[in-house]
Amino acid sequence: MTVAQVRKAIVAGVSAASILAVSALEVGAEWISEDVSAWVSGAIAVVGAIGVYLVRNAPIIDKIGTGEIVNPPPTPPAAGS
Numbered sequence: 001m002t003v004a005q006v007r008k009a010i011v012a013g014v015s016a017a018s019i020l021a022v023s024a025l026e027v028g029a030e031w032i033s034e035d036v037s038a039w040v041s042g043a044i045a046v047v048g049a050i051g052v053y054l055v056r057n058a059p060i061i062d063k064i065g066t067g068e069i070v071n072p073p074p075t076p077p078a079a080g081s
Contacts, residue, residue: 007058011051018044 021044025037 003058007055011048011055014051015048018048 022041025032025040029037
């Protein structure tokens, strides 16, 4: 298994766990206030988005961490600028 596959498996596992957590919030709605439920659901969505971003950009992050990229390359100008 490659490092990229491990990263993807971790994000998939966290995503599955987050879906189960949201389901648990629905089941436990009588014991959990709506405010807490909304904040937990929002936090799960943010963590999922961060996980997807990190996995997608992992090769660049690894190169920055090892010093292969000291300064990221400049963004090319938009067409027609």
